[in-house]
Amino acid sequence: MNQAKSRNNSGKTQPMVQPDTHNLQLIPWEVNEGAVFERQIRLVVLFALAVFVVYIFQLWYLQVAKGPYYRNRSENNRIRTETIQSPRGIVFDRHGVPLVENRPAFHLMLVREDVKDTETLHSVLQTVSALSGKSLEELEMVLEANKSKRRFEPIRLIADIDRDTLAKVEARRLRLPGVYVEVVPRRGYKFSGTAAHLVGYLGEISEEELKKAAYQGYQPGEFIGKGGVEKSLEAFLRGESGWRQVEVDALGRHIRSLQERLPIPGRDLWLTIDLDVQRTAEECLKGKMGSIVAVDPNSGEILAMASSPTFDQERFVRGMTSEEWKRIIADPSHPLLNRAVSSAYPPGSIYKPFVAVAALEEGVVSPTSVISCPGYYLYAGRRYRCWKDTGHGSVDVHRAIVESCDVYFYTVGMKLGVDTIATYAKMFGLGELSGIELPSERPGIIPTRDWKLKATGIPWQKGETLSISIGQGFNQVTPLQAAMAYAALVNGGTLWTPKLVHRLEAADDGEQDVVKAKVRRRLPVRKETLEIVKGGLVGVVNEARGTAHGIALKEVALGGKTGTAQVVKMGENVNRKAHQRALPEHQKDHAWFVGYGPAQKPEIVVAVIVEHGGHGSSGAAPLAQKVMRKYLEKTHPELRGREDAGVSTVEDDGD
Structure with missing residues (x-):
């Protein structure tokens, strides 16, 4: 056995005893801890690998398998809320003969947000002009008058188009992005000119009228009574507008209705006059x-x-x-x-x-x-x-x-x-x-x-x-x-x-209010x-x-x-x-x-x-x-x- 020597505090040299390594043994807990750690590492790696595989698969599914579908929906489909105008009340004479009725009117509308650029907008207006007979200058004046509107708000390009124009527009809808046809009830004077001053007429609401308390809740472009009972009884004849939430494509075409609230029709009016x-x-x-x-x-x-x-x-x-x-205003009569x-x-x-x-x-x-x-x-x-x-x-x-x-x-x-x-x-x-x-x-x-x-x-x-x-x-x-x-x-x-x-008389439930003398x-x-x-x-x-x-x-x-x-x-x-x-x-x-x-x-x-x-x-x-x-x-x-x-x-x- 080899012996080493060492010095003590007194300066004398003494032999150093070496430990016997042949008889040393590992403690059991150290071996178990290492195995557990290795298993945990493997689980983490496997989980991460699984997440990565799922992520990659989902990306492939969304971008490759379903890419065109979702791209089309994201780019072309939008949710819009549309106003549903209430039909105005019908006006009768004392014997029930209708003097004023409602008919469907087709308005040509434009949503500028659906038009890509100025060049496309100009092309759309040119096409509409050719189909309707309206001059390009008239259509541009309509846009100018509505320039303060937000781009997603519809603009009425042409009011009450005829059936021929309607058919032409519908046949060319693919070339008219942002253009759609709105169907609303429109006043029809059955005996136009008869009792005209008494019944009155409708006209588009003005900016000054929109500021008045009497027209609170009205929207630009709405038609209101401008004379006769159409004006004096506007509150009864107008009714209450509804709304509809719809999904539309890039051309403004309705894909489906999501939800809606139906309008309340105006009250029918029975006059005392004998036709x-x-x-x-x-x-x-x-x-x-x-x-x-x-x-x-x-x-x-x-x-x-x-x-x-x-x-x-x-x-x-x-x-x-x-x-x-x-x-008309200048007419001396x-x-x-x-x-x-x-x-x-x-x-x-x-x-x-x-x-x-x-x-x-x-x-x-x-x-x-x-x-x-x-x-x-x-x-x-x-x-x-x-x-x-x-x-x-x-x-x-x-x-x-x-x-x-x-x-x-x-x-x-x-x-x-x-x-x-x-x-x-x-x-x-x-x-x-x-x-x-x-x-x-x-x-x-x-x-x-x-x-x-x-x-x-x-x-x-x-x-x-x-x-x-x-x-x-x-x-x-x-x-x-x-x-x-x-x-x-x-x-x-x-x-x-x-x-x-x-x-x-209420149109929905027939409730009557008789006016007493x-x-x-x-x-x-x-x-x-x-x-x-x-x-x-x-x-x-x-x-x-x-x-x-x-x-x-x-x-x-x-x-x-x-x-x-x-x-x-x-x-x-x-x-x-x-x-x-x-x-x-x-x-x-x-x-x-x-x-x-x-x-x-x-x-x-x-x-x-x-x-x-x-x-x-x-x-x-x-x-x-x-x-x-x-x-x-x-x-x-x-x-x-x-x-x-x-x-x-x-x-x-x-x-």
């Missing part, structure tokens, strides 16, 4: 400017409301150019103006019955009081002439109404004064808004002393009362006011609010006074000297009052007939007539105004008779087939 009476009124006004209003005096229901000239409602639905719109409610005229002699009511009620005259008419009324050294130059002689209130004596009403008017006359005229609803469900109604004017001072700064002159007494001067009333006032006169003193809507006021006028005045009105038509004797019917007694409203003031010593003949058409007198029938139990009141129509007896009364007869034929068969009325037989008639 037959309405058409008769419009036929009477053909070629004339004016208005005819027919009402039921027992309920205030509007039976007809015609204004002439009229207009084609379909032109607005189809769309018109700015030049066409400018021509104002075809869009509803003369029944938006035009006020001097009432002329149709005003006299209300002056008669005031005179009788105030005790200025009695039914038997007589006033002499020499053909003029002398005031402040000036002669105010009667329409009959030779005068009427001794006249009581009955004869004054029948023959429309100006001098009689000059006399009682001066005794009453302007303010008292105004009190009674306004009592009958003249000079104030009627409350009808139509836009743009004018109140007219019934003057008083205070009114003139505020309006002009000049005090009332007593001589002005003379003109007021015969319906001239500052007086202005609408045809609707005249009809409602006479209805109150002949029905016993009840002034109704005009009723145009009979009921509203509304009384504006009960007139504080004695029945005896009303009967006296009504007797005069019956005499106007049925007595030989009545100013409307020419329209009398043998089968049914009518009543009414003629009126001639001066447009140009006549000189003091000028012959009335010669003056009228010398005037150009636009300066001739307006012709008025307000009539009713049957005389004893009125069922209809008709007010007629013909602008520059001359005498009321010849220019307006025959028209009113036709309208009344058309309505009364339904309850009085004996009137059917009777010949049209002639004209007044009163010689030298000035009314």
Whole structure:
């Protein structure tokens, strides 16, 4: 054995003992730990390898096996939410005849996001122009007007394309990326032009209207009511739009619907007008400017409301150019103006019955009081002439109404004064808004002393009362006011609010809201006074000297009052007939007539105004008779087939 030597602390050398390595053994736990570690490494490697294989397989499956499918879906398919317009409510006449319906309209739409670049967009517009006949400039103007829209928002390129254009577009859809056809309900005016002012028309909502609270929730491009009941009852007729979530391809074609909420249709509207009476009124006004209003005096229901000239409602639905719109606006005949409610005229002699009511009620005259008419009324050294130059002689209130004596009403008017006359005229609803469900109604004017001072700064002159007494001067009333006032006169003193809507009906469940007639006021006028005045009105038509004797019917007694409203003031010593003949058409007198029938139990009141129509007896009364007869034929068969009325037989008639 080898021995090593070592030194201790004392410096002496001592032998070092070496360990015996032959007898050493490994401890068991060290061997087990190594095996476990090796197994763990192998498992990790195997797991990683499996994940890698799965990953590689999935990549191969997605990119190779299913690559074209998913690439096509990712590039071409999109989810869009589309608005589903609600169909507007249908408008019927009182007998259920539809005046306004809905039809399908096909709009050509463009989504710019689906068009790759500017060059492709230009090519699409060129193709659309060739297919539709629209110029490229028009289409580019549409894009320019909608440039503020986001690229994924649809733009209406062309509204309401025809069937031929639709077929051409559908056949070339593959060459029109971003273009698709939208189908929406569109207004259809079955008798376009008939009751146009009353029903109204639709037009695209403007930017100014979109800012108004009344149109909150509306979208650019929507059509809204622009006149008549289409406008005033927009909230009921419009309904509530729905929506649809759809999947579309790159060409804008629908692949499938995902979900949707159906729209709620607008409420159907039943009007009080009678289509037959309405058409008769419009036929009477053909070629004339004016208005005819027919009402039921027992309920205030509007039976007809015609204004002439009229207009084609379909032109607005189809769309018109700015030049066409400018021509309509510049038309001196104002075809869009509803003369029944938006035009006020001097009432002329149709005003006299209300002056008669005031005179009788105030005790200025009695039914038997007589006033002499020499053909003029002398005031402040000036002669105010009667329409009959030779005068009427001794006249009581009955004869004054029948023959429309100006001098009689000059006399009682001066005794009453302007303010008292105004009190009674306004009592009958003249000079104030009627409350009808139509836009743009004018109140007219019934003057008083205070009114003139505020309006002009000049005090009332007593001589002005003379003109007021015969319906001239500052007086202005609408045809609707005249009809409602006479209805109150002949029905016993009840002034109704005009009723145009009979009921509203829900299209989905048939729920109905019937609109009740509304009384504006009960007139504080004695029945005896009303009967006296009504007797005069019956005499106007049925007595030989009545100013409307020419329209009398043998089968049914009518009543009414003629009126001639001066447009140009006549000189003091000028012959009335010669003056009228010398005037150009636009300066001739307006012709008025307000009539009713049957005389004893009125069922209809008709007010007629013909602008520059001359005498009321010849220019307006025959028209009113036709309208009344058309309505009364339904309850009085004996009137059917009777010949049209002639004209007044009163010689030298000035009314």
